[in-house]
Amino acid sequence: MSDVDFYRPTLEEIEGDEPFNDAEKRVIEEMRHGGVNFSDVLPDDNAEEPCIRGPLIRHLMLGGCEKAQVSRAGVTILGATITGQLDFIGTQCTSDLALLNCKILSKPAFRDAKLKALYLDGSDCLGLDCSRMQTEGSVHLRNGFTARDRVDLKSTVIGGSLDCGAGYFDGSGSCAIDLHSAKIAADLFLVGGFNAVGEVKLDKLLLGGHLVCREAKFIADGAVALSASSAQIGGNVLLVEDSNFTGQVNFFRAIVAEDMICDGSVFQREKRDGVASRRGGLDLEAVQIGRTCNLRFVSKLQGQLVFTDAQIGCLRDEKDTYVDLESLLINGFRYDSLDSDMTPGQRIKWLAIKEEGKNRKTKHGNTMRDGFDPQPYSQLAKVYREQGASENAARILEARDNQIWHSTYRRIHAEIDGSWQAGVSSIIADFRYPGMWLFRWMFGYGHLPARALWWAVGLVAMTACFFHVSYINHQMVPASTQVLTSPEWIYAVETSDTPLLVWADSATSIGYPSFQPLYYAIDLLIPLNELGYKAAWTPASDRGWLGNLGSWIAPVVQLLGWMITSILAAALTGVIGRKD
Numbered sequence: 001m002s003d004v005d006f007y008r009p010t011l012e013e014i015e016g017d018e019p020f021n022d023a024e025k026r027v028i029e030e031m032r033h034g035g036v037n038f039s040d041v042l043p044d045d046n047a048e049e050p051c052i053r054g055p056l057i058r059h060l061m062l063g064g065c066e067k068a069q070v071s072r073a074g075v076t077i078l079g080a081t082i083t084g085q086l087d088f089i090g091t092q093c094t095s096d097l098a099l100l101n102c103k104i105l106s107k108p109a110f111r112d113a114k115l116k117a118l119y120l121d122g123s124d125c126l127g128l129d130c131s132r133m134q135t136e137g138s139v140h141l142r143n144g145f146t147a148r149d150r151v152d153l154k155s156t157v158i159g160g161s162l163d164c165g166a167g168y169f170d171g172s173g174s175c176a177i178d179l180h181s182a183k184i185a186a187d188l189f190l191v192g193g194f195n196a197v198g199e200v201k202l203d204k205l206l207l208g209g210h211l212v213c214r215e216a217k218f219i220a221d222g223a224v225a226l227s228a229s230s231a232q233i234g235g236n237v238l239l240v241e242d243s244n245f246t247g248q249v250n251f252f253r254a255i256v257a258e259d260m261i262c263d264g265s266v267f268q269r270e271k272r273d274g275v276a277s278r279r280g281g282l283d284l285e286a287v288q289i290g291r292t293c294n295l296r297f298v299s300k301l302q303g304q305l306v307f308t309d310a311q312i313g314c315l316r317d318e319k320d321t322y323v324d325l326e327s328l329l330i331n332g333f334r335y336d337s338l339d340s341d342m343t344p345g346q347r348i349k350w351l352a353i354k355e356e357g358k359n360r361k362t363k364h365g366n367t368m369r370d371g372f373d374p375q376p377y378s379q380l381a382k383v384y385r386e387q388g389a390s391e392n393a394a395r396i397l398e399a400r401d402n403q404i405w406h407s408t409y410r411r412i413h414a415e416i417d418g419s420w421q422a423g424v425s426s427i428i429a430d431f432r433y434p435g436m437w438l439f440r441w442m443f444g445y446g447h448l449p450a451r452a453l454w455w456a457v458g459l460v461a462m463t464a465c466f467f468h469v470s471y472i473n474h475q476m477v478p479a480s481t482q483v484l485t486s487p488e489w490i491y492a493v494e495t496s497d498t499p500l501l502v503w504a505d506s507a508t509s510i511g512y513p514s515f516q517p518l519y520y521a522i523d524l525l526i527p528l529n530e531l532g533y534k535a536a537w538t539p540a541s542d543r544g545w546l547g548n549l550g551s552w553i554a555p556v557v558q559l560l561g562w563m564i565t566s567i568l569a570a571a572l573t574g575v576i577g578r579k580d
Contacts, residue, residue: 008062014055023050023080031060032069035098039079042101042124042144047081054086054106061093061115070095074116077102088113096137099123107149117160120145127151135159138186141167148172150198154180161186161209164194171198173221179205187235190216197221199247202228210235213243213265220247220270228254239265246270248303250283257290260312263297281325284310292339295321302326307333314339319346328353330376338383344392348399351376372407374400394447401445405436443567452564460521463557467550468517470539474498475547476515479538483508512536524554525561 011028020028023038030036038050056068057075064070074096082099086108093115104125110118110133117137118130127149128141138160141151145167153162162184169176176198179188187209190200194216202211211233218225225247228237237260239249247270251260262282269280280303284293289312295301296316302324309332316339322328328350342350354376377400384393412429416422439445442452470476477500483489488506492499503509513536523534539550 008059009055011056011059011065011067014053014059020056021049021051024052024056026050027052027056027060027077028068031064031075032071034071034073035076035078036080037078040101041079042122043079043081043103045103047103050080051083052077052080054082054084057082057086057097057099058088058091061088061095061097062091063094074098076100081105085109088115091115101144124148128153130156132156138163142189142192144168146170147176150175151177153182154178156182158182158184158186161189163187163189165189165192167194169196169198169200171196171221173198175199175201177201179203182206184208187212190214193217195219196225199224200226202226202231204229205231205233207231208234211237213239214241216243218243218245218247218249222247223270224248224250225270226250230254233257236261242266242299244268246280248280248283251287252283253286254284255288259292259294260284260287260289261292261294263294264299266300267298268300268302281305285329286310287312289313292316293335296340300324304329309333311335313337316340318342319350322350322353325353327355330354331373333376334379335383337387338380344384344395347380347392347396351380351396351399371411372403374404377403394444397447398440398444401447402440405440405445409433439567442564452567456525456561456564459557459560460518460525463521463524463553464517466546466553467520467539470546470550471515471517473544473546474500475540475543475550476500476537477540477543478503478512479534479536480512483512521557524557525564527558527562527565 027036043050057077059065060068060070060075072095076096076098078100080099080102082102082104083106085106086104088108088110090112091114093113095115096117096119097115098117098119098121100119101122102120102124104123107126108128110128110130112132113130114134115136117135117139118133119138119140121140121142122144124146125148127147128151131152131154133153134157136159139156139158140163141147142163142165145164147167147169149170149172151169156179162179164177171177176196178201180201181204182202183206185208188202188205188207188211190196191212191214194213196217197219198221200218205228211228213226225245227250229250229252231251231254233254233256236258237251237256239245239260239262241264243265245265245267249267267280267282281301283304283306285306286309288310291312292314293312294316296318298321301321304327305322305325307328307330312335314337315335318340319342330351331354377396381393381396381400384390384396409429412422412425416426442455443449444451467476478484478489483503486508488508489499489503492502492506496502513532515537516533519531520533520537523531539554540547541551542548
């Protein structure tokens with residue numbers, strides 16, 4: 001902004017045909033001493049005194065004159081009604097302006113103005129036009145400040161803090177506060193009973209300090225309650241202590257140097273005529289948070305949570321964070337660490353909330369969902385692994401691969417169009433389905449190969465019990481050719497319905513391995529035949545239904561043993577299964 005000599009009306013020109021009233025005379029006389037205090041409270045609407053003309057305040061802020069001198073402290077007026085236009089457009093003032101507990105009947109205009117600081121604590125006005133204003137110090141719109149229309153602070157440059165604590169801002173169906181492309185050297189306070197009806201815009205804001213929303217209330221007249229798209233915040237974002245956001249909170253592509261903390265806040269959807277709109281929740285798409293995003297003690301998170309392409313240092317949450325959540329978008333979400341009380345099972349349910357895409361029709365009328373995105377699962381598994389929780393990581397990868405397989409299966413069947421190629425693909429997928437089911441539950445798609453040991457233990461136990469029952473019912477026989485052709489065995493078969501008992505008392509049985517059902521089951525399952533029991537005993541298919549059934553069960557157990565051990569070896573060596 002270039003330096004311009006503005007025309008400054010004289011006191012006589014400001015007075016015109018209407019003489020200065022007693023309050024104005026007092027301002028002219030006492031401003032040289034630092035300010036005038038008419039009252040500590042806001043004047044009544046019908047109050048005739050004290051009334052100060054806006055042009056007189058402008059005259060004082062531009063340096064005054066010999067008759068109306070101004071102290072170095074600037075212009076301070078308390079408890080007055082400001083009439084006429086308060087116009088500082090394009091002016092350059094060298095002092096502070098403090099209009100405290102004043103009723104300002106017009107809309108103050110500070111567009112393109114320069115001044116040291118602006119304090120409007122407790123005042124009531126019809127909004128503010130402060131776009132491109134520059135201050136060396138702070139701007140205070142707090143302690144009961146009321147704006148009945150938009151407060152326009154676009155592209156302002158504030159050398160200190162902007163404090164809107166306990167202020168009321170009514171955007172009249174549109175924007176309550178507009179700080180688009182503003183620069184604030186220190187902090188932005190929306191605290192202590194702050195109330196905004198309409199959107200609070202912080203898009204492209206450059207903030208040197210902290211954004212603090214504490215005990216604040218945001219009510220969207222549109223869809224967005226608080227928007228900080230592409231903002232750069234040098235400190236923390238604190239949405240804490242009963243701050244209530246009705247409508248969406250948007251930090252799209254924002255950069256937060258330190259922490260984002262949402263303790264005790266309520267995020268809920270806007271309601272129109274008693275019906276909740278679709279927009280609401282917390283949108284952190286492509287946000288960059290240098291340290292922690294703390295959602296652990298959120299009072300309510302309703303609507304949608306968006307973490308798409310976000311990058312943060314640490315995600316801190318708990319299972320109660322997502323109780324009221326309706327949808328979750330976390331595709332491309334990256335975080336370095338996780339601080340949470342959620343179990344892997346709860347995390348899998350959390351991931352299941354995420355939206356994969358909308359239902360769509362194929363060209364042949366079939367309905368399917370867009371492809372499954374495995375990235376959020378891989379990211380969570382990576383964090384678990386780096387934090388030393390390898391078992392948790394494996395469970396997440398198992399859930400991911402299960403979703404990949406089912407997504408592929410659905411896609412293949414959705415593409416059936418009557419051609420032989422699509423038909424063959426669907427038949428192959430159907431044949432693979434039971435195999436993939438077994439591969440998941442026995443090996444966790446290769447990520448949990450140790451699970452096969454439990455299957456093996458269970459199979460050994462059931463096999464041992466079955467063949468133990470077969471043995472005590474005399475339906476197991478020696479498998480040795482030497483025994484079966486011995487005179488003792490032939491005699492036992494010819495003279496008894498239970499030849500095993502007769503043969504057991506013969507000399508041939510001496511030194512022959514006694515039947516041990518547990519060792520026999522292990523020998524069947526493990527394809528090494530090192531124990532020798534499989535070679536020593538066999539079911540007698542001609543001695544009863546147990547022996548007959550056992551003759552079928554034994555080769556099945558052997559086949560399963562070959563499958564389990566070979567697949568287990570392949571999974572452990574990484575030949576099969578996804579090893580992230």
